[in-house]
Amino acid sequence: MQSRSADLCRTEARRYRTAVRPPLTTRKRSRLLSRIAPLLTATCVNLIALGIILPVLPFYVTKFGAGPEVAVLIFSMFSGASLLTAPWWGRLSDRIGRKPVLLIGVTGTCISYIWLANADSLWEVFASRGFAGATAGWLTASQAYIADVTTAKNRAKGLGMLGATFGIAFVVGPGITYMALGGGGDLVFPAYVAAGCTAVGLILALILIKEPETRETGSNTRFSMAILRTPTLFRLFAVYFAIFLAFTGLEATFALWCRDLFEFGPRxxxxxxxxxGIVAALVQGGMIGPIVKRLGEARTVVLGIVTLGLGLGLLPAAVTPWLVLLPMGLIVFGFSVIGPATQSLMSQVAPADLKGGVLGVAQSFASAARIAGPAWAGAVFAGIGPHWPYFIGALLLFPVALAALPLIRTPAAQEE
Structure with a gap:
C-alpha cells in the first residue's frame, strides 16, 4: 500500500514538473535576457539621452546662424571623433574589460551634454559634440559585451536586443523632447535633461553591470590591420559603410527636409x-530573431539593404506629413535588420580574442560613413534640392545589395 502511494506521489510530481516547466526555447530566451538585462538597462538610459538631443541638433546649430550645409556637419563632428577613437576603445575593452570602458565613456558623454547646454558660440557646439564622439567607446564595449555572453546561434538575437534599446530610446527620448519644448521651450533645456539621463545611466552601469566571465583576452590584444585582408570581413565592413552612408544622409537632413516641405519646427x-523608435524596437526586439532564424544572417542583410533602398526612393513622393510614415517605416525596418545581422556575422568570422577590435573597426567604418553621409547629403540638399539625398541614397544601395549576395555562401552563413 505504501509502495503504491509512493509511486502515485512520484507520478503526480512528474506531471507537475512537466506542467509548470516552460518550453526549452522560453528557458533559453530567459537565460539570454538575464545575462544581458543589466547592460540593456544602462545602455537604454544612455541612449534615451541621445534620443532627447538628436531631433533638435540641426535647429540648435541654425540658432547660431549656420546654413543647412553647415548644420548637418554637427553629425559629422561627432562621428569624426568616434572614428579616431573607436578601434582604440575596442582594443582597450579587450585588455582591461568591458565595464571599465563603459564607465569611462558614459562619464565623458555626460560631460559633453553639459558642455553643449552651456555653449555660447558655434565652435563650442561643435567642440562639445566632438568630445562626445571621442568618448563614445561605451557603444563598442556594449557590442563586445553581447558577443562575449552569447553563442553563434543566439548572437544576432542578443545584438538585436541591444539594437532594440535604440528603438526604446527613440520612443522615450523624443517624447521627452516634445514635452520639454512645449510652449516654446528653450532648445538648451533638452541638453540638460540629456545630461541628467546619462548620469542615471552611469549609476546603473556602475551598480548593475558585471564583467563577463567568458571574456577571451588571449595574448594577442593588438588588432592587426591584416584582418582587413580577410575577404568576408572586408566585404562586411564595406556593406556596413555603405548602409550608414545612405542612412546618415537621411538622418542629418530629415529635420531640415520637414522644415522646408512642411514648415515644421523641432517640436x-x-x-x-x-x-x-517604435518600428526599430519592434523589429530589433522581437522580429529580428525569427527573421534571422528563417533566412540566416546573410540573407537578412540583403533583405535589409533592399528595403532600406526602397524606402529612401519612396520618401520624396510623400507630399503630406502622414504619407511620410510609410517610406520611413521601410527605411527603419531595413536599417534595423541590417545592423544586428552584420555584427553577428563579423563576430563569427573574427578570431575569438579580437572580437572587440573587429567590432571597433566596424564602428570606425560606420563613423567614416557618418562623417561623409551628412557632408555629401548637406551639400546635395543645399545645392540641388531637398529630395536628392534620398534619390542618390537609394541608387547607391542597389549595387551594395549585389555586393552582399556572396555573403550567403560564406561558412558562417552556411552554418545557419
Whole structure:
C-alpha cells in the first residue's frame, strides 16, 4: 500500500514538473535576457539621452546662424571623433574589460551634454559634440559585451536586443523632447535633461553591470590591420559603410527636409523620431530573431539593404506629413535588420580574442560613413534640392545589395 502511494506521489510530481516547466526555447530566451538585462538597462538610459538631443541638433546649430550645409556637419563632428577613437576603445575593452570602458565613456558623454547646454558660440557646439564622439567607446564595449555572453546561434538575437534599446530610446527620448519644448521651450533645456539621463545611466552601469566571465583576452590584444585582408570581413565592413552612408544622409537632413516641405519646427519633427523608435524596437526586439532564424544572417542583410533602398526612393513622393510614415517605416525596418545581422556575422568570422577590435573597426567604418553621409547629403540638399539625398541614397544601395549576395555562401552563413 505504501509502495503504491509512493509511486502515485512520484507520478503526480512528474506531471507537475512537466506542467509548470516552460518550453526549452522560453528557458533559453530567459537565460539570454538575464545575462544581458543589466547592460540593456544602462545602455537604454544612455541612449534615451541621445534620443532627447538628436531631433533638435540641426535647429540648435541654425540658432547660431549656420546654413543647412553647415548644420548637418554637427553629425559629422561627432562621428569624426568616434572614428579616431573607436578601434582604440575596442582594443582597450579587450585588455582591461568591458565595464571599465563603459564607465569611462558614459562619464565623458555626460560631460559633453553639459558642455553643449552651456555653449555660447558655434565652435563650442561643435567642440562639445566632438568630445562626445571621442568618448563614445561605451557603444563598442556594449557590442563586445553581447558577443562575449552569447553563442553563434543566439548572437544576432542578443545584438538585436541591444539594437532594440535604440528603438526604446527613440520612443522615450523624443517624447521627452516634445514635452520639454512645449510652449516654446528653450532648445538648451533638452541638453540638460540629456545630461541628467546619462548620469542615471552611469549609476546603473556602475551598480548593475558585471564583467563577463567568458571574456577571451588571449595574448594577442593588438588588432592587426591584416584582418582587413580577410575577404568576408572586408566585404562586411564595406556593406556596413555603405548602409550608414545612405542612412546618415537621411538622418542629418530629415529635420531640415520637414522644415522646408512642411514648415515644421523641432517640436513638430519629434513625433517622427518617436515613430522611428517604435518600428526599430519592434523589429530589433522581437522580429529580428525569427527573421534571422528563417533566412540566416546573410540573407537578412540583403533583405535589409533592399528595403532600406526602397524606402529612401519612396520618401520624396510623400507630399503630406502622414504619407511620410510609410517610406520611413521601410527605411527603419531595413536599417534595423541590417545592423544586428552584420555584427553577428563579423563576430563569427573574427578570431575569438579580437572580437572587440573587429567590432571597433566596424564602428570606425560606420563613423567614416557618418562623417561623409551628412557632408555629401548637406551639400546635395543645399545645392540641388531637398529630395536628392534620398534619390542618390537609394541608387547607391542597389549595387551594395549585389555586393552582399556572396555573403550567403560564406561558412558562417552556411552554418545557419
Amino acid at each position: 513638430e519633427v519629434t513625433p517622427y523620431f518617436v515613430f522611428i
